[in-house]
Amino acid sequence: MxxxxxxxxxxxxxxxxxxxxxxxxxxxxxxxxxxxxxxxxxxxxxxxxxxxxxxxxxxxxxxxxxxxxxxxxxxxxxxxxxxxxxxxxxxxxxxxCAHPGEDHSPVFLICRACDTVAEATLPMADLRRAADETGFLIETTVIEIEGLCPDCRKAA
Amino acid sequence: MxxxxxxxxxxxxxxxxxxxxxxxxxxxxxxxxxxxxxxxxxxxxxxxxxxxxxxxxxxxxxxxxxxxxxxxxxxxxxxxxxxxxxxxxxxxxxxxCAHPGEDHSPVFLICRACDTVAEATLPMADLRRAADETGFLIETTVIEIEGLCPDCRKAA
DNA sequence: GAAGATATGTTATAATATATCAACCCAAAA
DNA sequence: TTTTGGGTTGATATATTATAACATATCTTC
Missing domain, CATH: 1.10.10.10 (Winged helix-like DNA-binding domain superfamily/Winged helix DNA-binding domain)
Structure with a gap:
């Protein structure tokens, strides 16, 4: 990431x-x-x-x-x-979008304290390969991770 | 997975x-x-x-x-x-939940054709390590993958 | 300039979710 | 035993998010 x-x-x-x-x-x-x-x-x-x-x-x-x-x-x-x-x-x-034009799989890091959302990306390859093995065809992904951002972590 | x-x-x-x-x-x-x-x-x-x-x-x-x-x-x-x-x-x-009692990070595979949702799991370790490096504290994750399940893929 | 595709304006309503406050129940403290 | 406090429920009202439906407009292209 x-x-x-x-x-x-x-x-x-x-x-x-x-x-x-x-x-x-x-x-x-x-x-x-x-x-x-x-x-x-x-x-x-x-x-x-x-x-x-x-x-x-x-x-x-x-x-x-x-x-x-x-x-x-x-x-x-x-x-x-x-x-x-x-x-x-x-x-x-x-x-x-923080990565317009790039074909990417977004990962959102959401801070529960300040509600800031950062967009990261993950390589799709591993996930796609794993799903392909089961026969599931991936079209879109939403990966959302909630927690505390570095700033709020310090403040707490 | x-x-x-x-x-x-x-x-x-x-x-x-x-x-x-x-x-x-x-x-x-x-x-x-x-x-x-x-x-x-x-x-x-x-x-x-x-x-x-x-x-x-x-x-x-x-x-x-x-x-x-x-x-x-x-x-x-x-x-x-x-x-x-x-x-x-x-x-x-x-x-x-398909994995009650297990501390897991759910991954949902949602078929856009028949709306079936399968629950898989991913090891959190890699993601957590990557986020930790940036200082983000992961509390909850939602990973949702939409596409076609094996049955609907065959039917299409 | 008519047909078809795309976009907009407008009204109404659907679908999802929460705030609030009173009442109830039960266990544990005084 | 009474009281107190936490958790749960009942009930009314309302907030929040999103779409249906249909008329109008705009632009292309045949």
Whole structure:
């Protein structure tokens, strides 16, 4: 496992880079990164945390973009289906993908104290081989690990 | 990974054994396996599939045990907290534990076609060691893998 | 410019889960 | 014996998360 994500980083650059990558990927794959979809991704990137759909909707609403649930759920569906965001099932929350463009198997480290979610990756190879032996065809994986992040561990 | 659970088994015996194990465990740990809690576990064992809380509640209700959501959510909280059942986050559904009493890290293989959920286990050691290196303290894990089970794979 | 695919606007409602507070039960302490 | 405290239950209300359904709009391409 690598890139655990609890380190500091240049956030403005990280947002800009991720948006550019998303634009390029959409252009290449003929996906429509419409204003609402783009703005939802931007919100997730700016906040840099797992957000509930209604939290995102509140932001959209305050900006006059839309105020009904389908607006945000449709955008999230697009972002999740196309690998720009992930759903954190244990929190019913959404997070911008930290590895856009890479075909990866996400592992989420969720701090129960501060709710920070770091995205790591695991090599799929071992798991896939093991499942293949039993005849199960892996399509998607969600690996969520809850506990205490380094900071909260120190604080406690 | 082992014990993938897509094989046939003696279901009546499996239910009886699991209930006995739960009773013994509760007695040993001074946990109260009250009638409602016991019946919810029994329902999950009998159905042998991931059930929604309201599906379970419908059964309880038909038996006059209780008809309000807190009845089933309290029982499920008890069963999940004490390792007798698991929540399948991707489905908002609950499943009797296939390995009661063993301290294990569950891995759920969910078939998107027939919704069967098999519970396997992974050795925690590797993951824990990797996380420890970064300072993250693992408390609980949810590993969910969605795809096609052997039967649905053949059918497709 | 008509047809088909994709996206949006809007209303309504479904599905999942929890807060709150009173009542009850039982075991153990005073 | 009474009291007290923890755990459990009953019951009402409400919060939170998510989707159905259908009309409208937009864009492409035939």
């Amino acid at each position: 690598h890139d655990l994500g609890f380190a500091q980083h240049d956030h403005a650059a990280c947002v800009a880079t991720a948006l550019s990558t998303a634009e390029a990927t959409c252009a290449a794959q003929k996906l429509q990164l419409t204003p609402t979809r783009r703005r939802v991704l931007e919100i997730l990137l700016e906040e840099h945390r797992a957000m509930g759909a209604y939290d995102i909707l509140a932001v959209l609403s305050s900006e006059g973009i839309g105020s009904q649930p389908p607006v945000v759920y449709r955008a999230l569906d697009f972002l999740v289906s196309n690998g720009f965001a992930h759903k954190i099932e244990k929190r019913n929350a959404y997070l911008a | 082992h014990d993938l659970g897509f094989a046939q088994h003696d279901h009546a015996a499996c239910v009886a054994t699991a209930l006995s194990t739960a009773e013994a465990t509760c007695a040993a740990q001074k946990l109260q396996l009250t009638p409602t809690r016991r019946r919810v576990l029994e329902i999950l064992l009998e159905e042998h599939r991931a059930m929604g809380a309201y599906d379970i509640l419908a059964v309880l209700s038909s038996e006059g045990i209780g008809s309000q959501p807190p009845v089933v959510y309290r029982a499920l909280d008890f069963l999940v907290s004490n390792g007798f059942a698991h929540k399948i986050e991707k489905r908002n559904a609950y499943l009797a």
